[in-house]
Amino acid sequence: MSAGVGVDLENLWIRFGDFVAVRDANVHIKGGDFFSFLGPSGCGKTTILRAVSGFLDPSEGKVLIGGNNMIGIGPNKRPTALIFQNLALFPLMKVWENITFSMEIRGASSAERRKRADELLDMIALPDQGDKFPSELSGGQRQRVAIARALCAEPDVLLLDEPLSALDLKLRQHMRTELREIQKRVGITFIYITHDQGEALTMSDDIAVMRAGVIDQIGDGKAIYNDPATAFAASFVGENNVFRGKIKQVNGGEALISTNRSGDLVARISSANQGKLNVGDDAMMFIRPEALAIAPDGASGDHFVTANVTHEEFEGNSYNIFSEGEGGKEIKVSIPNLGQSFENHTGQSITLEYETKNAVVVPAGELAAE
Amino acid sequence: MTGFLKEFFNRNGIGVGAIMLGLVLFWTIGLIVLPQLSMLDFSFRPNLPPPEIGGPKDVYTLENYKYLVFGPEGGGQDYNAVDLRVFYRTLIAAALVTIFNLILCYPISYYLGQSEGNHIRIFALMLIIPYWINEILRAFALRIIFGETGVLNTVLIGSGVFDQPFDFIRNDIALYAGLGYAYILLMIFPMYNVIESLDRNQIEAARDLGAPWWRIHWRVVIPYAKPGISSGCTMVFMLSAGALAAPQILGGPSSLWFTQLIYQQFNDNNDWPQGAAYAVVLLVTCIALVLAVMRLFKVNMGDIGK
Numbered sequence: 001m002s003a004g005v006g007v008d009l010e011n012l013w014i015r016f017g018d019f020v021a022v023r024d025a026n027v028h029i030k031g032g033d034f035f036s037f038l039g040p041s042g043c044g045k046t047t048i049l050r051a052v053s054g055f056l057d058p059s060e061g062k063v064l065i066g067g068n069n070m071i072g073i074g075p076n077k078r079p080t081a082l083i084f085q086n087l088a089l090f091p092l093m094k095v096w097e098n099i100t101f102s103m104e105i106r107g108a109s110s111a112e113r114r115k116r117a118d119e120l121l122d123m124i125a126l127p128d129q130g131d132k133f134p135s136e137l138s139g140g141q142r143q144r145v146a147i148a149r150a151l152c153a154e155p156d157v158l159l160l161d162e163p164l165s166a167l168d169l170k171l172r173q174h175m176r177t178e179l180r181e182i183q184k185r186v187g188i189t190f191i192y193i194t195h196d197q198g199e200a201l202t203m204s205d206d207i208a209v210m211r212a213g214v215i216d217q218i219g220d221g222k223a224i225y226n227d228p229a230t231a232f233a234a235s236f237v238g239e240n241n242v243f244r245g246k247i248k249q250v251n252g253g254e255a256l257i258s259t260n261r262s263g264d265l266v267a268r269i270s271s272a273n274q275g276k277l278n279v280g281d282d283a284m285m286f287i288r289p290e291a292l293a294i295a296p297d298g299a300s301g302d303h304f305v306t307a308n309v310t311h312e313e314f315e316g317n318s319y320n321i322f323s324e325g326e327g328g329k330e331i332k333v334s335i336p337n338l339g340q341s342f343e344n345h346t347g348q349s350i351t352l353e354y355e356t357k358n359a360v361v362v363p364a365g366e367l368a369a370e
Numbered sequence: 371m372t373g374f375l376k377e378f379f380n381r382n383g384i385g386v387g388a389i390m391l392g393l394v395l396f397w398t399i400g401l402i403v404l405p406q407l408s409m410l411d412f413s414f415r416p417n418l419p420p421p422e423i424g425g426p427k428d429v430y431t432l433e434n435y436k437y438l439v440f441g442p443e444g445g446g447q448d449y450n451a452v453d454l455r456v457f458y459r460t461l462i463a464a465a466l467v468t469i470f471n472l473i474l475c476y477p478i479s480y481y482l483g484q485s486e487g488n489h490i491r492i493f494a495l496m497l498i499i500p501y502w503i504n505e506i507l508r509a510f511a512l513r514i515i516f517g518e519t520g521v522l523n524t525v526l527i528g529s530g531v532f533d534q535p536f537d538f539i540r541n542d543i544a545l546y547a548g549l550g551y552a553y554i555l556l557m558i559f560p561m562y563n564v565i566e567s568l569d570r571n572q573i574e575a576a577r578d579l580g581a582p583w584w585r586i587h588w589r590v591v592i593p594y595a596k597p598g599i600s601s602g603c604t605m606v607f608m609l610s611a612g613a614l615a616a617p618q619i620l621g622g623p624s625s626l627w628f629t630q631l632i633y634q635q636f637n638d639n640n641d642w643p644q645g646a647a648y649a650v651v652l653l654v655t656c657i658a659l660v661l662a663v664m665r666l667f668k669v670n671m672g673d674i675g676k
Contacts, residue, residue: 074577076577076579077580082574084575085571088571088572090589090590092593101579102579104589105581
């Protein structure tokens with residue numbers, strides 16, 4: 001298989017009339033990587049995918065595949081294969097005909113096609129299913145047939161448009177592992193579109209977080225999760241508690257934020273915003289539920305938060321305490337269940353503590369919708 | 371069957387159910403099956419003056435069918451060449467009209483079915499509104515267009531394509547155009563219905579896998595649209611073969627449509643049994659042809675209803 005062909009988007013703009021679907025996207029995707037575009041629906045991620053596959057011409061900018069500019073080259077001539085959200089298997093063709101449709105176009109003989117279909121069916125663990133029709137397969141099996149059909153075209157880049165969204169939860173989690181394994185085995189570049197941060201985090205080498213046509217942050221899963229560049233990235237990826245305030249003091253990589261409710265709190269400035277936050281700026285501080293803990297009574301200081309508990313829940317692997325936050329948002333604390341006993345705090349005022357390295361501050365900005 | 375009836379009455383109540391069932395039975399049996407059976411019965415009887423009907427001469431006979439094949443007894447010819455030629459020419463012409471309509475209507479149906487937006491509704495209206503006009507008036511309108519001093523000839527001569535008027539009517543071009551136009555909606559709408567439900571992603575998937583446009587149609591769209599295509603073709607073929615107004619108005623003086631022969635038997639010759647026999651032969655042959663073609667293209671009867 002190919003060593004992996006990279007994809008570059010350079011100053012890519014896509015407009016539909018007055019609506020800007022993609023705004024000045026610049027992305028470098030390394031050959032052989034599993035790269036995800038993560039964002040809510042309508043953020044422009046599918047539009048980017050259509051521009052890479054060739055179904056859509058960008059208004060400005062370039063799409064490079066393996067260093068070659070693809071503008072003006074149709075989808076049937078690009079070294080890409082697309083897996084559609086609804087898979088789009090051909091219902092009137094048998095599974096083996098579906099898989100080898102690209103070979104049929106190239107004029108391969110029926111025997112060659114059969115042989116290749118059998119190889120691919122073995123690879124996707126569906127041996128001897130070639131003579132069935134897609135309607136006779138289960139959702140997960142159809143999913144794998146769609147992957148085999150795309151791989152049969154021997155693309156340099158495989159594009160996947162939320163292909164797991166139609167599956168139930170168990171199967172979805174299983175297919176994540178399987179997709180990742182297939183990607184490692186064939187070694188080609190995968191570009192994956194999803195609104196599910198779990199999918200993006202578990203499978204991807206790198207992730208681009210998108211919001212309203214803009215790429216907010218590009219990085220690996222850990223960077224996106226631990227070191228968000230924007231308020232949107234912090235609130236969209238995983239659960240996060242937000243504290244609003246103004247920068248009171250900047251000390252190297254840390255800042256002191258004066259909040260309305262909880263007084264002055266200290267946090268680490270995220271890498272992307274080092275040196276960009278100044279005293280007096282509106283800022284948002286984020287702390288993950290699992291990074292908060294209950295402090296001894298009476299503790300106070302710049303990494304303690306007082307909170308009025310509204311309700312609690314036991315989730316199995318964790319015990320969650322919810323308390324009033326700012327602007328209608330709750331503060332959630334997740335205490336891992338390690339067999340200890342949990343006190344009931346509902347209606348009480350408690351003090352929460354965190355470590356400075358687990359609180360991150362970014363400029364104030366739009367939050368992800370719940 | 372009884373289970374079905376029970377459920378039907380449970381759902382609709384005895385009163386409404388009985389009315390609905392009664393009307394359906396009246397429609398199918400009273401208005402379709404019985405008259406056709408009566409025609410079938412006619413076709414096997416001699417043409418007798420009214421007083422002799424039911425008399426000793428009124429016996430079943432194959433005379434009327436023999437007439438179509440061999441002509442009048444003692445007519446001096448081996449076969450009824452005139453009527454037989456009209457018969458097969460009608461069938462071939464109806465088949466050609468059907469194929470022509472299919473080729474013309476498939477792109478229109480595809481365009482209607484796969485495009486989005488309000489202009490599609492306007493387009494469909496523009497197809498439908500002319501059909502508010504009576505079929506005979508439409509045929510006469512075509513006669514005006516194709517006539518010797520008609521619009522088409524005026525334009526063609528004016529632009530220097532022809533020196534003298536071309537006789538579109540004698541050459542049956544007006545007839546084929548009229549028949550094609552008469553049933554265009556019956557070809558478009560079944561196909562449009564099916565193609566509209568085709569997932570556009572399938573077309574894009576085929577394109578993404580490298581297929582040129584003609585192969586996308588050949589392998590993805592046409593197989594999917596097959597029920598609509600067969601439904602449209604069946605209707606157009608049956609109705610063209612059975613058309614009367616268009617051949618009467620647009621046909622050339624030398625070319626007869628088989629339906630015109632049937633009409634002559636019933637009206638001019640006042641020979642109902644003979645006309646009935648001709649009609650039965652046309653109907654049975656058309657059904658047999660349609661079934662044979664459906665078998666050839668592996669279409670199920672159930673698909674036609676889609």
